[in-house]
Amino acid sequence: MLDKNGIAKRIAKEVQNGYYVNLGIGIPTLVANFVRDDIEVEFQSENGVLGMGPFPFEGEEDADIINAGKQTITTLPGASFFDSATSFSMIRGQHVHLTILGAMEVAENGDIANWKIPGKMVKGMGGAMDLVASAENIIVAMMHTNKHGDSKILKKCTLPLTGVGCVKKVVTNLAVLEVKNNAFHLIERAPGVSVEEIQKATEGTLVVEGNIPEMIL
Amino acid sequence: MLDKNGIAKRIAKEVQNGYYVNLGIGIPTLVANFVRDDIEVEFQSENGVLGMGPFPFEGEEDADIINAGKQTITTLPGASFFDSATSFSMIRGQHVHLTILGAMEVAENGDIANWKIPGKMVKGMGGAMDLVASAENIIVAMMHTNKHGDSKILKKCTLPLTGVGCVKKVVTNLAVLEVKNNAFHLIERAPGVSVEEIQKATEGTLVVEGNIPEMIL
Amino acid sequence: MINKKVNTIQEALQGVKSGMTLMLGGFGLCGIPENAITELVKLGVSDLTCISNNAGVDDFGLGLLLQQKQIKKMISSYVGENDEFERQMLSGELEVELTPQGTLAEKCRAAQAGFPAFYTPAGYGTEVAEGKETREFDGKMYVLESAYKADFSFVKAWKGDEAGNLIFKGTARNFNPCMCGAANITVAEVEELVPVGELDPNQIHIPGIFVQRIFQGNNYEKRIEQRTVRQRN
């Protein structure tokens, strides 16, 4: 079973040479720490920066240079700043190759819910609806089940949707799943996790074909 | 009767303090020479410059700094350069206060034709269709009649239209006309030109109310 | 050159009235028009509709207007970084319209650029699209979204000149350029108002034509919402 860093580490393997990547808040932010350093990748943040670097050293924070999570950041050589309309031109125009974001629920048809829980204070969707509606390549980073043990990998989302039919891949603490033909296809198991455990934690249709390898991290 | 410079001089009186102005090719370009220098005005050219100045001195031409007529120009302090989409945002968004352009024909309902003569080589509309469709305030600079003496101030345009119902004012070699309620309202006569002469040269409905003053240039 | 400079904050906000719709630049607390917000509090105008990506924190940014109950409706993509906002929203005192961030930016840009509406894929199939026209182009579904209409835009830039030309710094740019010229009157406050001619015409982010008033701002706090640092080895 993976922890948050494990999930991030596994997702980092999906990042390919030449990719522009948008990372959501939470586990996705950790992905940057695990991307191979022998490939060329640039991170975009939708508040208007391309070419994000690591957090600044203490005392070097600049209030005018933050990411979409409102964290102080640095930029790398080749970086650029731009306005919000241009930022979403990059996203909507599919110039950003990969979007990694968290979710409360995903469904076997690729629907995703990650912005609203009825009855609770709603903070808003931020850029998530634009990201999921636009990206060709969306990977969801999430826990397979909630704290009560209920599956978040569903036949149908129960929460208000963020986007429809858009999720292509899900990486959880238990498994890597590909979403196609109205089903979750089990691609890899987390270290030490059995197919049966994954099956049990998955409410949506799970397709298991052949021998399912354990992830190599 | 006015010559081209006279028409430009009369139109220059319509330019008010604080106006951003787009000048078309031909007579409109001359307007810049006659604008009072005690008011603040900026000239926009749709190829991407705001704050145009006079032509450069010989030897100071820069191939990278031209106007929409492809002429070498200079810029004044406070000028800016921008791309074509932004330029037409200024025009379409009605941030440009006044558009002055030439025409082959105008009609009493405000229609204008200035881009195409069937059977002749068509060079294109350039930015004219965007300008006439967007501007709140359009002044047409033109000759009242063609070289055969036929009126170009018509009940209905005969040439393919550039825009519909958009012309508010026309300044010709003979008169200043306001276009409203499906008629040309005679506002001023050119020096030495009688109402009868204007009437004769106007095919469209001409409304003459009260005493029509001669222009003061 | 058309001079847009005003000398006082009072002059800059002249004409702002209760019940108006205001756009305010900024992302989180980054690049917000701090001076304009302070003056809006002083003016005591109320029943405002505020279009801004976020709603500030309890004691800074738009939170200051929320404290005084000057806001009737917030149009944002992400809110709730402050308790008073949450209280007013849950009690029904405050109306909240949540809009996807890219849609929010483009609704401002559409107003600036004279487009009445546009089709975007964001929100299709979600409650954001409810009651809105949807349409298929090349096998993909889009939602028709309208341009915003606002009375005033308040933006904050790094440098500006008297012609109203603006240059922004870092990610403090964000929504500010999109909101210039998107309201009847755009008011820009700048950290540094420079003499005309000092800014390179090639390097202006927002030409002065999109700005009606510009003034030299003061006492910028530029509060950091999430100070994150790494350790030196």
Add this chain to the structure above:
Amino acid sequence: MINKKVNTIQEALQGVKSGMTLMLGGFGLCGIPENAITELVKLGVSDLTCISNNAGVDDFGLGLLLQQKQIKKMISSYVGENDEFERQMLSGELEVELTPQGTLAEKCRAAQAGFPAFYTPAGYGTEVAEGKETREFDGKMYVLESAYKADFSFVKAWKGDEAGNLIFKGTARNFNPCMCGAANITVAEVEELVPVGELDPNQIHIPGIFVQRIFQGNNYEKRIEQRTVRQRN
């Protein structure tokens, strides 16, 4: 940093084939991708559809492609500064689609920004709107125009870096930024290719994400179409 630099013009134009749709930046002869045009002539590709505001003059710019009869269709707002263009157009050899200039710019920008279509007032009631959907918003009529689809965009910038970041100079900017990222592959040629890190991230007109290939251009002629000067007193 994702490196976009290519070392030869051949590499820059790799994949260009007869029958393709190309976007080419420039206004008149100002800011045109001179190197790319020269290479297109050498490649001898034909049946091209070219989207460009103008069509060059007889012996320069797109006129060079017209001379070799490589262009099947021109999409422009203003053409006919050259005799060969006129001859081909009148004889029916060359198809010409005239589009209002602002619509042309926005059709490129829509492709760049992922908008399938937009409503513009330009051309309403004229033959440009024939066969197109029209619609009223707030009492004004608009025409629905679609985003362009192109295989290659060729743009010319003043400075650029290996990350593909671009800065333009003066009115040589024009359509170039709108065409970046509006085709499957955007190829930028620059007067000066500078090391990464040399360009100020605040001052980049086009971020490298919109550019797939960048190369150092050579031998820019930058011909002036209408040399106009004033007398010194």
